[in-house]
Amino acid sequence: MIPPLLAVLLVTAAGTVSCSPRRHPLDPLSAVELTAVRSAVVASPLVPDRPISFHYVGLDEPDKADVLSYASSSSRRRPVLPRRAFVVARAGGRSHELRVDVTNTSAPSVASHAVHRGAGFPRFTTEEMAAAAGLPPRYPPFVESVRRRGLNVSDVGCGVFSMGWFGGEAGHHQAGGGRLTKMQCFVFGAATANFYARPVEGVTLVVDLDRMAVVGYRDRVVHPVPEAEGTDYRAAKVGPPFTGPVTAPGVVVQPEGSGVKIDGRVVRWANWEFHVGFDVRASTVISMASVYDGDAGTRRQVLYRGFVSEIFVPYMDPEEEWYFHGFMDAGDYGLGVSAFPLQPGADCPANAIYMDGLYANADGQPVKAENAICVFERYAGDVAWRHTEAGIPGQLITEVRPDVTLVVRTVVSAGNYDYTFDWEFKTAGSIKCVVSLSGILEMKATSYTHVNQIKEDAHGTLLAANTVGVYHDHFVTYHLDLDVDGTENSFVKNTITPMRNTGDPATGGADTPRRSYWTVRREVAETEADGQVNINSSGGPADLLFVNPSKKTSVGNEVGYRLVPGGATASSLLADDDYPQRRASYSKKQVWVTPYDKSEKWASGLYAEQSTGDDNLAAWSRRNRRIKEEDIVLWYTLGVHHLPYQEDFPVMPTVSGAFELRPSNFFERNPLIRTKPPSNANFPNCSCHI
């Protein structure tokens, strides 16, 4: 990502503090609670230094067993669960970790405190990135570089680029050391909103964010700044005339109203029920998703918690200005702070319901992420199941059930890139996660104006004169704490194995002319080593399931859910000893299974910024804990190798990747068998027959 360059605090909740009662143990911290957390940290003698900046404030959720017993008890008998925040705050050059109890917001108390002594830092705050943007224009060598390029300093803006870790002592992570970052710059101005297309190539600053000072500077090479012409994407700038295709406007008609019921942050729709949370690092969090089983007459657990844990985006240009571009969008910057308001009618259809998020800013004050989440029923014209039977003489039987689904959507604008995250709940019992990429590429200025001038590897595609879109990957890692009909699950790998017909029934063969067939080899993972899977075309397991060995269908199959990867299954191709790869070592395999541990949330580690890889998903997995018949967590990385093309310029049309969690011997039969066909609602002007 290229981070946002200016401080844009959209809506501050200060003064509009909500007094609504607590509703659910997994609700995000309210404005009142966030304010109480702040006052407890500020008042604590454990954090004596000033100023204090809040880099992470999130719900320290109650123990899972307590949440589950809360959920299963009747509303009158529900225990009062503690409300706690987990805080990472910087003060005096240290990263302080605190747990703050805000069960009584009038008397918040610090329940635990520690100073982080390992590698890595918490995410940047919006405020410090804005403050850093003020440094380069006051730094004489930078001013000189800008003038040398014939540019106006007031037209140049710089952003904070996490610089990763490239070996050496982690000593600077210790108390009192500098928290360094790199800054790179672009030409702003009225000519275009697309400053990403106009990099001031060759200039890199090193900034100490704790001291808020420039501590390093390099002006290595001068390349022409690409023209502003043709880079803007705003309707008012691209036209008139508008030459693109025209589509007729359309609406969703729900003659009987919405089927969605939202109580607090609990969503109920069709056979699904789940909780929608929000976190400054993860953005939307789905919890306690359960599906109603009509045949059994019971509600059954599927997913305790699911969220995007990290987005790792390494760039493939080893040059001085580019080698360190290997962003961890959640850990370095935070996805929740970049979840801007959704645009009704465009980001979400007209029938969408909007929800807000809430987080703490650098000062610890609550900030509302207004309309950051939308929930809508999707009528996409798809079919849930169907059959036409023409084989019965004198009859033509057709039974069709339309597929209507429920989508929970968040868009994260991580600087230049826009990620649309969909959680799509299907009545047939599956949960589909879709990641859609749009937004603006990271572009490198070059002297080339035509491909016939390029002799060496340009590390990208020439998109326009003097503009290369640099090769890169997107690895979106999901934390998926599946609880299939209960917490105790096992991980099963079903591998499709080609077989030769031996002709001998004892070895699975038959005395027939068939020479070959395939069958399935089932393997139950014992420990974490068995839970690591690379999915690619060269073999490997075909089906990966979470099963509950203690729950069986009436014919004896273990109830389960399986992971159905979509097309976006790229894994990292970087060398194991390369520094960005060491930090995101988990990106070599798309699937990891770990035993549930409340502290293991962030695939890139709690302190991802400048991390060294000693605290990440792969490091946890090396302990090789038992995962058979345990409460286990699935980590799935959806991956895309992005080779830019000219159509991605100046803003890229959406590219999507997806995966699905699908019931597998979970229900006794197709759970939609006893659904009625839709009533023939009288839709005005919606039918056309030619």
Ligand SMILES: *[C@@H]1O[C@H](CO)[C@@H](O)[C@H](O)[C@H]1NC(C)=O
């Ligand atoms: C919450 O704390 C305040 C201030 O200490 C106290 O007066 C009040 O009784 C507490 N409320 C509860 C329910 O404990």
Ligand SMILES: *[C@@H]1O[C@H](CO)[C@@H](O)[C@H](O)[C@H]1NC(C)=O
């Ligand atoms: C630089 O920008 C400032 C502020 O926009 C403007 O007043 C000034 O004329 C510009 N100078 C040049 C050389 O373009």
Ligand SMILES: *[C@@H]1O[C@H](CO)[C@@H](O)[C@H](O)[C@H]1NC(C)=O
């Ligand atoms: C493909 O998967 C196999 C088996 O899971 C693994 O050994 C191999 O390294 C993978 N290849 C790549 C390029 O990741």
Ligand SMILES: *[C@@H]1O[C@H](CO)[C@@H](O)[C@H](O)[C@H]1NC(C)=O
């Ligand atoms: C829509 O239906 C109304 C009532 O049947 C009719 O008067 C109108 O012409 C129709 N509009 C279109 C665009 O077909």
Ligand SMILES: [Cu+2]
């Ligand atoms: Cu990309």
